[in-house]
Amino acid sequence: GDSVTQMEGPVTLSEEAFLTINCTYTATGYPSLFWYVQYPGEGLQLLLKATKADDKGSNKGFEATYRKETTSFHLEKGSVQVSDSAVYFCALSKGGGANSKLTFGKGITLSVRP
């Protein structure tokens, strides 16, 4: 079945450091790919998405490129802030109809220190 694999965490960085969080997927067909973020005590929020190969999703300084050849969707940010401390989830979806559900990775906790 479909699956999403995220790098092991947690990750601790200093403010203004460069961030990369790895995500790879296994799926048949052409899934859409997502990054969700969960701040402490809150629900998940959609951070960015890409719906086809070579698409780049971006939001709030975060970017991720849909790489079909490597089945990857790594999340990057050039300069992290303390406010980016949260749990980050990579996910995939096959789209509408009976395949509408999201498959999530296990999530990774990011802590950014001042």
Next chain:
Amino acid sequence: DAGVIQSPRHEVTEMGQEVTLRCKPISGHDYLFWYRQTMMRGLELLIYFNNNVPIDDSGMPEDRFSAKMPNASFSTLKIQPSEPRDSAVYFCASSFIGTAGGYTFGSGTRLTVV
């Protein structure tokens, strides 16, 4: 738009008691999902509905769990009888077919069974 509304935010109950969690999806969304989040197992999809009809309940852990969606604006997740291992954060999310997996999550219900 008030987003996806869940109630209660916190629930503490004794083992053996019935627990009912409630969710109001975003108006116009035709998919509703119930997830459970624990440290050990991460995010687990319990069940999801399309146009108020249950589509996939294979994630419901056992017969003690049941979910209903009597109309487009309301869903419940019931646990009876509750057990300590049911302690978790339960999230409701809704989406529209056109968003290709871009869910909106509620803030969750933190359930503690003692």
